[in-house]
Amino acid sequence: MADSLTAGGASQPETSATVATAAAKPAPVIKKRRALPSFGKLLPFIGPIALFIIWDLVVRAGWIKAILLPTPAATLIALVNGLAGGPLLLDFLVTVMRTLEAFLIAAVVGVPLGVLLGSNERAYRSVEFLIDFFRSTPSSALIPLFLLIFGVSDINKVAIAAFGALLIVLFNSAYGVLNARKQRVMAAKVMGASRWQIFKDVLLWESLQPTFVGLRSAVSMALVIVIVAEMFIGSENGLGHKIIDAQQVLNVREMYAAILAAGALGYALNVVFIVIEKRIVHWSGR
Amino acid sequence: MSVVISPKLKHEEPVVPFVPGPPGTHITIRGLTKYFAGWPLYEDFNLDIPKGKIVSVFGPNGCGKSTLINMIAGLIPIDAGQILFDGKSLADTKIGYVFQNYREAMFPWLRTIDNIAYPLKLEGKSKVEINRRVEELVASFDVKFDLNRYPYEMSGGQQQTASIMRALAPGPEVLFLDEPFSALDFEMTLFIREKLQEVFMQTGTTMMLVSHDLEEAVYLADEILLLTKRPTKVAHILHYDDARPRTVETLTQPRFIDAKKMSLEIFQTEVRREATAQPPK
Numbered sequence: 001m002a003d004s005l006t007a008g009g010a011s012q013p014e015t016s017a018t019v020a021t022a023a024a025k026p027a028p029v030i031k032k033r034r035a036l037p038s039f040g041k042l043l044p045f046i047g048p049i050a051l052f053i054i055w056d057l058v059v060r061a062g063w064i065k066a067i068l069l070p071t072p073a074a075t076l077i078a079l080v081n082g083l084a085g086g087p088l089l090l091d092f093l094v095t096v097m098r099t100l101e102a103f104l105i106a107a108v109v110g111v112p113l114g115v116l117l118g119s120n121e122r123a124y125r126s127v128e129f130l131i132d133f134f135r136s137t138p139s140s141a142l143i144p145l146f147l148l149i150f151g152v153s154d155i156n157k158v159a160i161a162a163f164g165a166l167l168i169v170l171f172n173s174a175y176g177v178l179n180a181r182k183q184r185v186m187a188a189k190v191m192g193a194s195r196w197q198i199f200k201d202v203l204l205w206e207s208l209q210p211t212f213v214g215l216r217s218a219v220s221m222a223l224v225i226v227i228v229a230e231m232f233i234g235s236e237n238g239l240g241h242k243i244i245d246a247q248q249v250l251n252v253r254e255m256y257a258a259i260l261a262a263g264a265l266g267y268a269l270n271v272v273f274i275v276i277e278k279r280i281v282h283w284s285g286r
Numbered sequence: 287m288s289v290v291i292s293p294k295l296k297h298e299e300p301v302v303p304f305v306p307g308p309p310g311t312h313i314t315i316r317g318l319t320k321y322f323a324g325w326p327l328y329e330d331f332n333l334d335i336p337k338g339k340i341v342s343v344f345g346p347n348g349c350g351k352s353t354l355i356n357m358i359a360g361l362i363p364i365d366a367g368q369i370l371f372d373g374k375s376l377a378d379t380k381i382g383y384v385f386q387n388y389r390e391a392m393f394p395w396l397r398t399i400d401n402i403a404y405p406l407k408l409e410g411k412s413k414v415e416i417n418r419r420v421e422e423l424v425a426s427f428d429v430k431f432d433l434n435r436y437p438y439e440m441s442g443g444q445q446q447t448a449s450i451m452r453a454l455a456p457g458p459e460v461l462f463l464d465e466p467f468s469a470l471d472f473e474m475t476l477f478i479r480e481k482l483q484e485v486f487m488q489t490g491t492t493m494m495l496v497s498h499d500l501e502e503a504v505y506l507a508d509e510i511l512l513l514t515k516r517p518t519k520v521a522h523i524l525h526y527d528d529a530r531p532r533t534v535e536t537l538t539q540p541r542f543i544d545a546k547k548m549s550l551e552i553f554q555t556e557v558r559r560e561a562t563a564q565p566p567k
Contacts, residue, residue, distance in 0.1 A: 191383075198409060
């Protein structure tokens with residue numbers, strides 16, 4: 001019985017793998033099932049490859065004029081050249097910097113404030129409407145307001161992105177605390193934990209996972225607003241500026257290269273956050 | 287007859303003088319009242335829980351078995367009444383509590399061993415003391431699995447074993463168990479049941495066990511507390527004093543069967559009885 005107790009969790013995949021290989025000869029059905037995953041790994045590439053093929057066909061067949069849409073190969077070359085020391089690299093880095101600055105402000109202010117509001121339900125209820133209202137307001141609609149306050153400056157772009165991201169972080173952290181598993185709180189209480197101990201030993205940990213969800217959405221939001229701000233608030237650099245600039249002179253290769261760069265940046269930020277989240281909130285989903 | 291002069295006296299609640307339980311009483315419950323959604327669950331409920339015994343709580347659905355131990359353990363506030371542990375209040379009493387849902391009772395961000403040590407940390411014990419106590423528990427539970435894993439990496443039975451260890455770590459005066467076996471398979475249930483009995487024989491800790499399985503309730507109990515339908519009263523307190531350790535053989539012995547049969551009869555009488563209270567329309 002004790003042995004059956006020890007075997008569990010981590011060691012299980014190994015055992016099932018050995019069982020599968022051992023049984024492979026008499027039962028080829030199992031072999032087939034094992035062959036599937038290697039093909040499964042390729043599945044994610046099918047979508048992008050299909051998109052590139054269709055894109056290429058559309059341009060080659062002349063359905064869309066080449067002056068409006070370059071071939072994917074030409075776009076990729078422009079992207080790689082631009083990022084490998086070309087002018088696109090500076091725009092890319094500037095956008096990364098602004099996004100990260102805005103995100104950091106949002107996180108440093110939003111997480112503690114959210115956790116604090118969440119641990120005091122009355123306080124949260126009294127500002128809930130404001131948070132929900134401004135969270136629902138497209139931040140880009142507030143650009144004129146921020147222009148009045150900060151003028152046409154670099155700070156303006158970061159400030160408005162930080163504002164939009166802040167509300168998301170705040171909301172998620174607060175709800176993380178508000179929705180902490182009641183039973184864990186009770187367990188701590190029955191063991192004699194004080195209110196402060198319950199807060200730091202249970203509520204804070206319980207809020208980590210929703211907080212990470214908030215941070216991940218916040219960094220995406222920050223990127224969106226930074227790009228929009230770069231497009232419409234006088235700017236000399238950044239991906240948003242680059243896209244608008246290239247569009248004005250119909251340099252479609254560079255325009256699409258900048259769009260792809262923005263997309264890649266957003267995707268990479270998301271992946272980085274998922275990896276960090278899995279490391280820190282290791283119990284999530286289990 | 288003297289009239290009440292001071293208005294202050296009016297607010298001093300207990301008009302009924304406090305009646306202590308018989309010798310050997312650990313927990314005295316007097317005038318316990320609890321309303322749920324406007325109708326009474328408990329009304330002027332009195333009970334004495336003996337010291338150093340296992341009391342199984344059994345009764346019809348919705349009679350508030352878990353609510354009773356949750357009120358005693360201070361997890362649910364009471365509307366009126368008094369609950370004392372050896373004459374002390376809950377605040378001055380060390381208790382342990384084992385939840386049915388171990389998954390949501392353990393802290394998944396702590397390793398299992400730190401989960402077990404957590405109540406000791408709350409008490410401000412030194413590292414050496416904590417380690418010594420945890421080793422003691424590991425020895426007495428004869429733990430064969432790796433406590434350095436996280437709770438979610440272990441089986442249900444291992445997690446529930448760990449949560450019982452956590453509840454016992456500070457050496458509580460009373461251990462509450464709310465359907466601790468309901469989420470476990472039969473093999474684990476037997477295993478933990480034996481462990482619990484062993485611990486009880488070693489320590490003599492007063493235990494209150496809520497169970498929905500009559501056999502399990504009788505098997506572990508010194509006293510079976512049978513409750514009525516709402517508003518809940520004590521239907522009967524059945525004594526079952528077979529020697530410990532009780533084993534699988536116990537389950538087929540006439541004394542055990544008699545105790546079980548009697549409990550069942552009382553239970554069925556209570557289930558058939560018309561409810562005396564109806565929810566407000």
